[in-house]
């Protein structure tokens with residue numbers, strides 16, 4: 001089975017498992033886990049921020065930051081298909097009691113004009129707009145990458161209008177590898193930045209938040225409140241350290257495989273895909289001129305040995321990752337061709 005549903009499906013490599021088994025541990029709620037402390041120091045160093053915090057999931061990372069930057073009744077701005085809106089179970093409203101102003105982007109990427117128009121003027125009728133959330137790379141946008149200039153413009157606009165800024169950088173290292181811009185440069189204009197260890201980087205569990213020392217101290221308290229204070233978490237942190245040391249540069253392979261996959265899908269007459277839009281490790285494609293339902297097609301592909309996510313009417317998402325080789329994507333494209341009668 002070739003699993004292209006998500007880069008979250010990666011399993012720890014033998015080397016990573018060894019690092020986990022050998023990790024020195026302590027009680028991280030007391031700040032005494034040396035491996036967690038080492039991971040937090042490394043994340044802060046790479047992203048050039050003062051401090052970092054290990055949290056169990058990317059959702060918790062985003063939601064802790066939303067909680068930090070807002071008060072109940074505030075409004076936050078996010079792109080309408082952003083992860084914080086679509087895939088976090090309504091937690092911004094449930095846990096921080098904020099409402100979300102959804103702004104339409106182009107492949108998930110917001111423009112300064114649209115964001116500026118969405119910031120509400122101070123008025124007793126309005127919820128105060130207090131936070132701008134961006135996503136790099138943009139998941140639903142197909143792994144699209146904000147250019148550095150756009151990130152600076154948007155975060156600068158937020159700061160000038162008195163909003164805090166948070167970057168959901170779940171795949172920030174994919175953006176860095178794809179553009180050659182250091183992840184720290186993308187992170188620089190934001191008040192808080194989160195990223196996932198458990199996606200393309202291949203760790204089994206974990207996300208990081210980076211920010212100032214003061215904000216990280218406040219987030220550490222909120223993490224406990226949200227139930228995310230972990231004890232001998234060094235076993236997980238060892239996987240994160242291993243991933244940051246060895247699995248960042250290889251994201252390039254995932255991007256090459258995604259591009260190759262798109263070029264092969266393009267050969268199938270009933271597939272529409274634009275390989276030029278494959279910037280990182282996510283491929284969006286559509287099956288055209290088919291009277292079979294999306295679910296039916298996904299099941300047929302599964303029966304043929306390819307797992308994909310259906311993301312809309314005849315629309316599919318494939319994600320390349322550590323556990324998928326270039327030969328695997330060739331085979332997956334051939335199997336999909338067979339299912340589609342080619």
Ligand SMILES: *Cc1c(COP(=O)(O)O)cnc(C)c1O
Nearest residue numbers: 057058059060083135139168170
């Ligand atoms: C995966 C992802 C997250 C975090 O998800 P978890 O499953 O909670 O780790 C956050 N933002 C984006 C854009 C993601 O793709």
